[in-house]
Amino acid sequence: MSISSTPQGVSVSPRHVSFDVTEELKTLWHGNDAFRTAFFNALSLQFPDGEQHFIDAVRLYRDRIDDPKLSQEIRGFIGQEALHSREHKSYNEALKARSYDIHAIDERFRRHMKWVTRLSPSRRLAGTCGAEHYTAVLANAILRYPEWMEGATPTMKKLWRWHAIEETEHKSVAFDVYRECVGDDRLRRVVFLFVTYNFFKYTFLNTCSLLKTEGKLWSLRTWLGGINFLWGKPGILRSCLPEFLAYFRKDFHPWQQDNRALLADTLAELDRDYNATSIFRQEPDI
Numbered sequence: 415m416s417i418s419s420t421p422q423g424v425s426v427s428p429r430h431v432s433f434d435v436t437e438e439l440k441t442l443w444h445g446n447d448a449f450r451t452a453f454f455n456a457l458s459l460q461f462p463d464g465e466q467h468f469i470d471a472v473r474l475y476r477d478r479i480d481d482p483k484l485s486q487e488i489r490g491f492i493g494q495e496a497l498h499s500r501e502h503k504s505y506n507e508a509l510k511a512r513s514y515d516i517h518a519i520d521e522r523f524r525r526h527m528k529w530v531t532r533l534s535p536s537r538r539l540a541g542t543c544g545a546e547h548y549t550a551v552l553a554n555a556i557l558r559y560p561e562w563m564e565g566a567t568p569t570m571k572k573l574w575r576w577h578a579i580e581e582t583e584h585k586s587v588a589f590d591v592y593r594e595c596v597g598d599d600r601l602r603r604v605v606f607l608f609v610t611y612n613f614f615k616y617t618f619l620n621t622c623s624l625l626k627t628e629g630k631l632w633s634l635r636t637w638l639g640g641i642n643f644l645w646g647k648p649g650i651l652r653s654c655l656p657e658f659l660a661y662f663r664k665d666f667h668p669w670q671q672d673n674r675a676l677l678a679d680t681l682a683e684l685d686r687d688y689n690a691t692s693i694f695r696q697e698p699d700i
Contacts, residue, residue: 416481416482416483416484417479417481417484417590418481418483418484418487418586418587418590419586419589419590419668419669420483420487420583420584420586420587420590420669421669421672421674423674423678424583424674424677425490425583426486426487426490426491426494426583427490427493427494427583428490428493428494428496428497428580429494429576429580430497431497431501431576432501433501433504433505433569433572433573433576434569435504435508435569435570436508436511438567438570439455439505439508439509439511439512440508440511442628443566443567443570444563444566444570445564445565445566446565447565448625448630448633448636449621449625449630449636449637449639449640449643450640450643451624452620452621452624452628453617453621453643453644454570454574455509455620455624456616456617456620456621456623456624457552457617457620458502458505458506459506459509459516459519459520459523460523460616460617460620461498461499461502462499462503462506463520463523463524463527464523464527464545465495465496465498465499465502466495466499467527467530467538467542468495468542468545468588469491469495469496469499470531470538471535471538471539471541471542471588472488472491472492472539472542472587472588472591473492474535474538474539475535475539475591475595475596476488476591478594479591479594479595481594484587484590484591484594487584487587487590488587488591490584490587491584491587491588494580494583494584495584498577498580501573501577505573506520509624512627512628513627514623514624514627515623515627518623519620519623522616523616523620526612526616536596536598536601537601537605539588539591539592539595540596540598540601540602540605540606541605541608541609542588542592543589543592543605543606544602544605544606544608544610544661545609545613546584546585546588546589546668547585547606547658547661548609548610548613549581549585550581550582550585550668550671551654551658551671552578552581552650552654553577553578553579553581553582553585554578554582554657554671554673555650555653556574556575556578557575557578557579557582557673557680558673558676559648559650559653561648562648575680579677579680579681582673582677583677585669586667586668586669589667589668603662606661606662610658621640657671
């Protein structure tokens with residue numbers, strides 16, 4: 415019996431796409447709203463180094479996996495995350511057009527990641543599972559609640575939707591590797607506390623750094639609008655809170671949030687919109 419829990423009909427395979435967001439990132443691309451733009455940009459700033467760490471953490475265990483289905487999904491996971499890292503490196507580089515000090519922001523996060531790489535392989539993989547849970551829950555919400563991206567430029571909508579689709583497809587790969595090779599449920603949940611602290615810490619610090627450059631760091635109106643966006647209406651963190659906390663359940667598994675139908679509907683909608691040239695069609699992982 416396969417130890418992979420990725421359900422039938424979900425394929426973990428990279429889409430070899432590229433997005434030119436240079437012009438969008440010269441602007442407040444999310445509806446000309448400083449906070450919303452800064453929040454999503456702050457997430458992007460963590461992705462290149464974070465996703466490379468996810469790849470490295472899973473690679474430490476890939477030789478221990480004999481199940482051909484999970485082995486294939488590990489290859490797909492690495493391919494998807496490598497492409498995400500590449501696209502967000504270009505994304506983050508383009509942010510310099512608004513005079514953001516991307517080097518200083520990167521260095522702050524890299525100091526943290528350098529510390530993370532000194533942890534034991536089991537803790538690194540547990541951290542990857544926790545971080546993948548955050549990205550999977552946020553990805554599900556981006557697909558489920560289109561109002562989150564209301565006002566965003568078309569190319570930015572495409573980029574974030576592509577990322578959300580693939581995060582959903584591979585959301586259980588690292589978890590299945592951890593369950594097979596480590597299996598320490600207490601460690602998984604304890605490490606998640608540290609992941610939670612650092613996820614929100616660096617998202618907040620990055621958002622503040624970007625708002626400072628925009629001259630909006632001390633703007634009460636900007637922060638009230640941001641708090642409403644995160645916790646009021648649409649309340650993107652508030653709506654995700656139950657799913658975030660589900661990770662603490664002893665019997666937790668990523669596919670307990672069964673969003674296969676949402677994923678299929680989203681892909682069908684995108685195929686209708688883009689037809690045979692759809693950038694969201696998968697290509698074989700060679």
